[in-house]
Amino acid sequence: MLSGRIMGLDIGNNTIGVAVSDLMGMTAQGVTTIKRKSKKEDIEELKKIISEKQVNLIVSGLPKNMNGSVGPQAEKVIKLCDYIKEETGLEIEFWDERLTTVSAEKMLISGDVSRKNRKKVIDKLAAVLILQNYLDFKKF
Template sequence: MLTGRIMGLDIGNSTIGVAVSDMLGITAQGITTIHRKSKKKDLEELKKIIDEQNVNLIVSGLPKNMNGTIGPQAELVKKFCELIESELKIKVEFWDERLTTVSAQRVLIDGDISRKNRKKVIDKLAAVIILQNYLDYRKF
């Protein structure tokens, strides 16, 4: 039985999409999109959410290349997650996020969300998809 929630992150250069699980680890809900300012400020924002939501594990999307290799963007994500682990003292696991943003975009288009409004929620929805895929995988 979980004693806390799991946080899902979609880490980009300018934003971080954030989602959290319910206490049972069954469903993911979007929380916010952090507009990145500095590593210090980004960590402060994440720490605040971790404390408020009682998070005990983070799952970060890892943007692999389509052939499965690790490219420059994935290296940046890994480095930031190492910083999260060392500064916030919380474990970070990775989830292959290939095509997650494409899936999020499709959901929003199918929901008839305007382009302007899609831009506001795309990263948060991508974090939800990353976390929900992770939660669904853990059930098996």
């Protein structure tokens, strides 16, 4: 296993949900939701977290279409990830994130979280689910 942590990202048009694994690569914890400003500022935010948490691999959710094809949203994510890779030198793996936000929403509703508060944490929780699914998959 790698030494260091794995960062999970849920990249949207307005926000980036961020999660990070524990050192053993067993569990994912939510870190923050970055409000997107500019590509440069978004990357600077990510670099701070990468440095602080000693991240050495990034897993980004890839929002494929329901039929598995790569649509315009997934292309935007791939483009931003190419830029992140250039700027950080870290490898980036993609994880199919279809329905992750739906799962996050259901978890928050079942936890009785108000709509207003759900908006604040849904992207971070989606990042946790993306990373946790990836970690669980890699264990086998």
